Amino acid sequence: MKLPEFIQRRSNAFILLLVYLFFSSILAYIHTSKNDSFIVIRFLLILSTTFCLFLFIHILIKSRRHFVVIIGTLFLFLLLSEINYLIYFGEFISEGVLDSITETSTDEAFSMLKPVLFIMVPALIVTVGILFIYKKFITVKFRPILPLTLYIVIGSICMSVNTNIKNDTHKDYRLKLLVLREFYPAVLGNVVYLGVTSFSTDIYADTSEIEVFNDAVILPPQNLNDDLVVLIMGESSLVSRYSAYGYHKPTTPLMAEIFNQKNGGCIINNSHSSASFTRDSIPMTLSFNIPESNDNLFINKSIIEMAKYNNYKTYWLASYRQAIKGSSNAKFGFIARKSDILDFTDKDHDVNLSELLERHLEKDNAPKKFIFIHLRGSHQPYSDGYDDIDKQALPDAEDYDLTIHHTDRTVKAIYDVINKYSRNYSIIYTSDHGEIVNVGHGMSRGIDQFLIPFMFISTNNRFDCQFIESFRSSNGYLSGLMNKYILSNLLGYQIDQAILDKEKNNDRILLPNHHNILFLDYLELNKQP
Incomplete structure (x- = not known):
């Protein structure tokens, strides 16, 4: 006996939600356990933001507007690239890697092309495959209001909580970026981190002489041979x-x-x-x-x-x-x-x-x-x-x-x-x-x-x-x-x-x-x- 269409749609939607929840749980668990400790509240917050990202990507690539689909495809590609990085290197992308991306020279960036290709080419192939499947076979659609609300609420909570990260005199903005990356580890945290830090290298532009010696240095210096x-x-x-x-x-x-x-x-x-x-x-x-x-x-x-x-x-x-x-x-x-x-x-x-x-x-x-x-x-x-x-x-x-x-x-x-x-x-x-x-x-x-x-x-x-x-x-x-x-x-x-x-x-x-x-x-x- 064939199920009514609306029940079939709900059944398919439920199955998709379980799939997204399953993959989100895996990523959240790996991320939460990376410091050799497991904290339930952190796990639940990361699970929520990662699950919302899966929903957002689904909503975007199922849109009828080409521009919105392109954005969804880009986010899917970035997510798969991060997962492939995790598989290839056995760890998540670190702040040091992101800093090196924004502060490296063109020649050095190209010198790293080979490992980058190992990560991005498979991600691109899988992205195209998933996009094809979703356009041809997936009819389920979700409304963005619930994941968007949850995303914003979690962000507001996380950004208002004090942390033990040391505040750096010339880079105090990093405090909030690190918190953002901690609780939004999938795509968003890295994208925002890269965007902000790429425009912050002006703190290194000053070439004027610094007058103060470090406390360890004893003056005056000697004249050696x-x-x-x-x-x-x-x-x-x-x-x-x-x-x-x-x-x-x-x-x-x-x-x-x-x-x-x-x-x-x-x-x-x-x-x-x-x-x-x-x-x-x-x-x-x-x-x-x-x-x-x-x-x-x-x-x-x-x-x-x-x-x-x-x-x-x-x-x-x-x-x-x-x-x-x-x-x-x-x-x-x-x-x-x-x-x-x-x-x-x-x-x-x-x-x-x-x-x-x-x-x-x-x-x-x-x-x-x-x-x-x-x-x-x-x-x-x-x-x-x-x-x-x-x-x-x-x-x-x-x-x-x-x-x-x-x-x-x-x-x-x-x-x-x-x-x-x-x-x-x-x-x-x-x-x-x-x-x-x-x-x-x-x-x-x-x-x-x-x-x-x-x-x-x-x-x-x-x-x-x-x-x-x-x-x-x-x-x-x-x-x-x-x-x-x-x-x-x-x-x-x-x-x-x-x-x-x-x-x-x-x-x-x-x-x-x-x-x-x-x-x-x-x-x-x-x-x-």
């Missing part, structure tokens, strides 16, 4: 892939020779970065920025400005893929634009950075120079990070190892130029962060994205291996948070020992969700079962 201080910053460089640290393939024979103790150099073990994103780690190297807050970035002199104060001419040299244009790379670009010279290569490979360095050194008679060199390094796609010489040297190596070998050649070429033009120098080679090979970095889990090399050599006997070791934490690790203090000493500044000891033994890292955690706690969380 070193006429050249060079920091070579690698990119996405995992220490366990360096033959200088025991890797079985000869990826870094040249650096092993340069930084050998017989040469007066140091190859430092157990070093880790302060963050797993470039935009966060470099500011914590070149300014007194800390994981808890960005305040010091704006109120204290950076290492660049401190170098200039002590009569060093400052250079920021980088691969064109790390170029700083306008407000892109905004957070560390805020520091870079304080340099006397800001210049980039116009060639593909890092080894050409030595030519750029030589062009500047051969024509510059400034008695003292501080030079920051930012490599493209081992950033994805790895196939762009090496050349035929590397392939000939390591014919059976995988792409990532070849990028490390290319970095080895790059550092050697830079070292040779430095020796050609200076006899009094200090050189640091380290990396902004590590890499989970063939996955990437900026993930909530994965210790490899923090494990980095640290190598040092100086012609000044005051700055030996024991000097570097003095910055090691009581936990046995040298943190990227110490880079600013090491550089301060190399540039002639003394550091208040009490402040240094406090920072040194409070070894924490910044996670992609903008929370910080003690490094040893993170190490414990990431131990292999």
